[in-house]
Amino acid sequence: MESNLNPATEARETPIAELRDASKHYGAVVAAQGLNLSIRRGEFLSFLGPSGCGKTTALRMLAGFESPTSGDVLLDGQRVNDVPPHQRPVNMVFQHYALFPHLTVAQNIAYGLRQRRPRPVEAEISRAVEQALETVRLPGFGPRRIWEMSGGQQQRVALARAIVNQPKILLLDEPMAALDKKLRRDMQIELQSLQRSLGITFILVTHDQEEALSMSDRICIMRGGRIVQVGSPRDLYDRPASRYVADFVGKSNFFPGQIASSAAGRTTLAAAGGLMIAGTAPVEIAAGRTATASLRPEQIALHRRAEGLPVTVVNRIFLGEHTEYLVRHTNLGEFLVLVSRQAEAAEGGFEPGDPAHASWPEGAALILADD
Amino acid sequence: MRIYALAVYLFLYIPIGVIALFSFNAGRHAAQFQGFSAQWYGKALSNPFVVDAFQTSLIVALTSAVLATLFGTMAAMALQSVKGRLRVAFDALIYIAVMVPGIVIGIATLIALVTLFDWLNPLLAAVWPLAEGAPQLSLGYGSLIAAHGLFAMALVIIIVRARMAGMDRSLVEASADLGATPWGTFRQVTLPQIFPGILAGFLLAFTFSFDDFIIAFFVAGSQTTLPVYVFSSIRRGVTPEINAIGTMVLAVSLLMLVTAQAILQRGRKAG
Numbered sequence: 101m102e103s104n105l106n107p108a109t110e111a112r113e114t115p116i117a118e119l120r121d122a123s124k125h126y127g128a129v130v131a132a133q134g135l136n137l138s139i140r141r142g143e144f145l146s147f148l149g150p151s152g153c154g155k156t157t158a159l160r161m162l163a164g165f166e167s168p169t170s171g172d173v174l175l176d177g178q179r180v181n182d183v184p185p186h187q188r189p190v191n192m193v194f195q196h197y198a199l200f201p202h203l204t205v206a207q208n209i210a211y212g213l214r215q216r217r218p219r220p221v222e223a224e225i226s227r228a229v230e231q232a233l234e235t236v237r238l239p240g241f242g243p244r245r246i247w248e249m250s251g252g253q254q255q256r257v258a259l260a261r262a263i264v265n266q267p268k269i270l271l272l273d274e275p276m277a278a279l280d281k282k283l284r285r286d287m288q289i290e291l292q293s294l295q296r297s298l299g300i301t302f303i304l305v306t307h308d309q310e311e312a313l314s315m316s317d318r319i320c321i322m323r324g325g326r327i328v329q330v331g332s333p334r335d336l337y338d339r340p341a342s343r344y345v346a347d348f349v350g351k352s353n354f355f356p357g358q359i360a361s362s363a364a365g366r367t368t369l370a371a372a373g374g375l376m377i378a379g380t381a382p383v384e385i386a387a388g389r390t391a392t393a394s395l396r397p398e399q400i401a402l403h404r405r406a407e408g409l410p411v412t413v414v415n416r417i418f419l420g421e422h423t424e425y426l427v428r429h430t431n432l433g434e435f436l437v438l439v440s441r442q443a444e445a446a447e448g449g450f451e452p453g454d455p456a457h458a459s460w461p462e463g464a465a466l467i468l469a470d471d
Numbered sequence: 472m473r474i475y476a477l478a479v480y481l482f483l484y485i486p487i488g489v490i491a492l493f494s495f496n497a498g499r500h501a502a503q504f505q506g507f508s509a510q511w512y513g514k515a516l517s518n519p520f521v522v523d524a525f526q527t528s529l530i531v532a533l534t535s536a537v538l539a540t541l542f543g544t545m546a547a548m549a550l551q552s553v554k555g556r557l558r559v560a561f562d563a564l565i566y567i568a569v570m571v572p573g574i575v576i577g578i579a580t581l582i583a584l585v586t587l588f589d590w591l592n593p594l595l596a597a598v599w600p601l602a603e604g605a606p607q608l609s610l611g612y613g614s615l616i617a618a619h620g621l622f623a624m625a626l627v628i629i630i631v632r633a634r635m636a637g638m639d640r641s642l643v644e645a646s647a648d649l650g651a652t653p654w655g656t657f658r659q660v661t662l663p664q665i666f667p668g669i670l671a672g673f674l675l676a677f678t679f680s681f682d683d684f685i686i687a688f689f690v691a692g693s694q695t696t697l698p699v700y701v702f703s704s705i706r707r708g709v710t711p712e713i714n715a716i717g718t719m720v721l722a723v724s725l726l727m728l729v730t731a732q733a734i735l736q737r738g739r740k741a742g
Contacts, residue, residue, distance in 0.1 A: 184647065185648050186650050186655075195641075196641065198641035211651075212650050215652075
């Protein structure tokens with residue numbers, strides 16, 4: 101019974117932030133169009149997409165640096181379209197950190213606390229700063245100047261400067277873009293555990309799908325100023341709603357064709373050369389329409405016995421736990437097959453030029469509408 | 472090529488060097504050096520006309536530099552948010568103001584002020600409530616400060632703008648994001664960032680006013696600034712005293728310029 105919800109539960113159910121049909125236009129340029137998204141309390145959500153897809157605009161509307169041309173931005177149930185950034189209970193970690201070069205590390209971190217009215221006493225501020233420095237594992241770095249810190253350290257300072265204010269939402273604008281790969285991996289793990297221990301809602305903007313997949317509770321995929329799909333990393337990987345998402349999240353093989361039949365949750369696609377590929381369509385497509393079958397490389401098996409499609413091995417890349425084969429089929433063209441170490445041990449390896457057979461479980465393909 | 476360059480530098484600096492050297496001349500003739508002495512510095516500093524002119528120069532330079540810095544900085548900040556053609560127009564006007572010859576500024580300011588005073592003084596006398604003593608607007612400190620201040624303002628705008636252009640825009644956003652009001656952001660982030668530019672602008676404005684002769688010559692009225700005094704006394708012959716005054720003006724100007732450069736350099740490194 102909806103009406104029996106008690107107020108306390110209801111308050112907890114209020115999304116921490118919400119975009120309601122929010123659009124941002126700059127003259128004729130559309131940066132974001134009709135964004136609808138509700139962000140749950142305490143979740144780690146990522147905006148994922150290529151540059152210019154509107155993810156940064158979405159973040160900046162939440163921070164208050166942009167106000168929507170139409171639609172609403174809500175924080176904690178309150179409409180905040182016209183609330184300036186300095187009055188919003190959110191903090192941001194900027195892409196290039198935006199640390200104040202004329203202040204020390206400790207002064208940078210204390211900056212937000214010093215803006216509060218009434219202003220906290222100095223002892224309280226320095227205690228909070230020390231604690232924040234410890235949280236980001238930089239104890240004792242307070243008196244340093246910003247330019248004395250490495251890129252990774254500066255990033256931690258930027259993080260400490262934001263979390264010391266205990267914001268309702270922490271916004272992260274491609275915070276790891278400037279770090280090298282190893283450091284980025286460490287920082288991702290650290291950010292994730294920090295988010296769990298602090299219980300603050302994190303909203304991350306990134307164009308790195310691996311980063312989004314490994315850190316987020318939910319990912320919001322954007323394209324051309326619009327939201328394409330929102331879901332957990334697993335959802336997006338297993339049930340992409342479009343070819344764009346399947347392509348963006350993980351690797352996939354795409355076989356274009358025409359819908360031959362569509363009935364009872366089972367869709368069959370006639371691919372090149374009349375080859376039938378059966379699978380499920382997340383969005384129903386009428387028979388006769390062009391569509392694309394998507395198969396993940398790890399869904400396909402490669403073997404010597406004559407079962408499935410006859411293919412020729414073109415190339416192999418050893419990836420440690422897996423081996424990635426590029427194979428060619430007369431009609432389907434080239435596609436990728438990911439073979440696990442065990443499977444390879446059972447079947448024996450293949451060399452480029454070897455004949456082989458590729459197969460996948462009947463109905464495993466995803467049939468996606470062209471977009 | 473090197474010889475030409477050397478000749479150009481010699482031509483530029485030998486006269487200045489000669490003036491500095493002869494300011495220490497023990498004899499009283501400007502043309503022959505008769506041993507070192509600082510007596511002309513003593514003479515110059517005990518001459519009431521020199522001291523008076525120095526005082527006038529100092530007051531005018533300080534006041535005009537302060538005003539130019541204040542308004543120039545404000546203008547530079549306001550111009551940040553002006554975009555497009557209006558911006559181009561403003562930029563052009565500022566650069567033209569710096570490039571217009573001093574003599575044009577001097578004559579133009581003189582004509583404008585005299586016309587304005589001719590028009591305003593009767594009006595002022597008519598509305599003045601007391602029976603006597605309606606103030607007469609005339610050339611003097613006010614016109615000197617106004618003319619120097621306006622010209623120096625263009626300098627300050629250019630210098631502060633250059634400094635602002637080098638400033639990371641996201642710092643202002645970060646400050647707002649951390650809860651600082653617009654005024655708080657200006658005070659705690661923008662001002663410290665552009666301060667080297669403001670200080671350098673102030674020093675250049677001061678230097679410009681302190682050694683300007685042309686504009687001051689036209690608009691000084693009954694006041695005499697140091698360069699104007701030097702010019703008028705040269706007509707009675709160049710004495711080592713004049714050399715001493717010239718050398719002192721040069722020293723003050725050089726000191727200011729070097730300080731301004733050093734501040735800009737250091738600011739660039741830290742910012």
